[in-house]
Amino acid sequence: MNDPVENAKRLAAFKAVDNHVVDGVIGIGSGSTVVYAVERLAQKVKDEGLEVICVPSSFQAKQLIIQHGLKLGDLEMNHNLKVTIDGADESDHMLTLIKGGGGCLTQEKILASCAEEFVVIADYRKASTHLGEQWSKGIPIEVIPSAYRVVYQKIEKMLGGKSDLRMSGSSKAVGFLCEQHKSP
Ligand SMILES: O=C[C@H](O)[C@H](O)[C@H](O)COP(=O)(O)O
Known part of the structure; x- marks a missing residue:
């Protein structure tokens, strides 16, 4: 290999x-x-x-x-x-x-x-010193599908940034909320 x-x-x-x-x-x-x-x-x-x-x-x-x-x-x-x-x-x-x-x-x-x-x-x-140095696609948060809008709003209210709903493609989970922070 x-x-x-x-x-x-x-x-x-x-x-x-x-x-x-x-x-x-x-x-x-x-x-x-x-x-x-x-x-x-x-x-x-x-x-x-x-x-x-x-x-x-x-x-x-x-x-x-x-x-x-x-x-x-x-x-x-x-x-x-x-x-x-x-x-x-x-x-x-x-x-x-x-x-x-x-x-x-x-x-x-x-x-x-x-x-x-x-x-x-x-x-x-x-490997990184601080999270986000290597992974730039947002923090994945798995949610119960019926709650995604509520979670979406709460995260944005508490932490700012922007959340995107990621649907599982070919594979594994049902629905996924991907939360991405903007720089302050
Ligand atoms: O949702 C996926 C899991 O948390 C994986 O363990 C993670 O994404 C690492 O996957 P890979 O070994 O393909 O980099």
Whole structure:
């Protein structure tokens, strides 16, 4: 693989799985980086007899789990997660994250909240001192569709800036409010 970004994503994902995954229930986040984590999980199941049940955070994650022949779980049956592995859109120096850029957020947060450990994998482009240095598309906020106008107005009143409704395209969530701050 010659693409440095894809290489970085793959290396980070493999390391995360190698260092943090043990037998048990694993939460699977969403996005292009998590793809490599699932690839590594499948290798370890096959080669090392790792025993995991994978709980997906999205339709994409569910498809990944199925495609790799991993055991599929859900939060009703498996709510004590050993670890959740996920990607991020940006991380500041305190490891505060922007997430949801790919259209998944609430379900990812639920999986993170159920896990003993939350491991985020990201390549070098996502690291910043202050959020917003790398990610310029606004802060994703997932809303219940019927509440989007109310949330929209409240955010603008409280914080200023401008909010845009982002409909989920091909993939994952139902409706998304993307809140973008203007510079003061
Ligand atoms: O909504 C998507 C999720 O929060 C992803 O984890 C995030 O967007 C990172 O995705 P990627 O690994 O494709 O950069």
